[in-house]
Amino acid sequence: MPINDTLARYSDLSFETAFAVYLLALVLFVAEFTAVRVRRTTSELVLAAATPSATPSEEPGRIVEPPRREWSDRLGRMGVSVLIVALILHVGSMVLRGLATARFPWGNMYEFVTVTCAIGVFAGLIVLRRPALRVLWTFALIPVLILLFVAGTVLYADAAPVVPALQSFWLPIHVSVVSVSSGVFLVSGVASTLFLLVLRGEKRPQTGWGRLAQRLPDARALDRLAYRTTIFAFPLFGAEVILGAIWAEASWGRFWGWDPKETVSFIAWVIYAAYLHARATAGWRETRAAWINIAGFVATLFNLFIINMVVSGLHSYAGLN
Structure with a gap:
């Protein structure tokens, strides 16, 4: 079937525009991160709880104005709005x-990475919707933009049949x-990467890592x-391995080769299984489990780039020019 060059050009334009809007969203989230109040330490929280409140008692007939929204919160809300616009453009390009x-748009590495990043942003909009976790967009958008x-x-x-x-x-x-x-x-x-950073910063609160960690959610929230x-x-991911085996049997006459x-x-799946096991095992559920989780993500990236672009195999469908 012939390729519609006009739609293909609009797809590329939408992708480039989405990238620029993602950059704008990152700038807003960085501004929010720098303007957010430093998270207080445990000792400061205990002291604040023991100190009587200095808020004046309400008087009959007195109009109490609602507290103004912090500047960092405004920046974060603007960042989320811009991010949604970028995601719409992103999905529009696909x-x-x-x-x-005239096919599903994931027949080569360009399309697959584009789809994966869009899903990552959509997942972030769901799990990072709380204001306390919104500052994580400063770090979550960086790998998305790099990819x-x-x-x-x-x-x-170029747009072409598979x-x-x-x-x-x-x-x-x-x-x-x-x-x-x-x-x-x-x-x-x-x-998991930020979880390790926060743990390191809590041990050295006066260092640059410590000051950076105090602007992030606490370690337990990141671990959860x-x-x-x-x-x-x-x-x-396990279903993907099984479905791939079924497709392999239909295409190449064997389930696994x-x-x-x-x-x-399979190695990446085993690493993630080890992470879930370590996460539920005493003595492993903190830093060791986090490192295993990071290793799983590194294996996923290795499988995407090195295996597709360097190693020759039956799955060499990168579609590179």
Whole structure:
């Protein structure tokens, strides 16, 4: 089927605009992060609880004005609004790419990374909706922008039909599950990284790391965020491995052949399983479990870039020019 070049150009324009709006959202979140009040230490909280409140008693007939919203909160709300606009443009670029090619828009690495980043942003809008966690966008958007920049430059591929091996009804099923799990794992990996940073900062509160950590949510909140997002993505990732095996049997006549892509996917699944086990094991549930979770995300990125771009195998469908 011929490619609609006009829709393809609009798709690229929408992608580039979305990238610029994401950058604007990041600037707003960075401004919010620098303006947010430093989180008080445990000793300060105990002292504040023991000190009587200095708030004057209410008088009959007195009009009490509601407290004004902090400047950091305003910046954060603007950042979320801009982020939603960027996500709409982002999704619009994928829809236009699909309409231009008359297929699902995840037939090469450019399209897959684009879809994965969009799902990661959507997942972040859900799990980071609380004001206390909103400051994490400062760090969550950085890997998204890096991945989108790589996708739009190094990985970019012109709109075209997919190779014959991918012309299967399994493509949207298998790749969509991979994209959802990978996008959620991105949020989980960022949360575990910041969890380790906060723990380090709490040990050295007077250092630069310590002052940075005091602007972030407490370590337990970050640990819970990493665990809950992994709990959601892990079964999807396992389903992706199973669905890939079924597709492999239909295409190549075998369920498993220890292809590099299959092998590293299985290794990443084992690492995430080890993280969930460590998270529930005394003595492992803090820093050790967080490092395992980060290792799982690194394995996922290795599987996406190194295996697709460097190692030759049956799954070499990067679509690079």
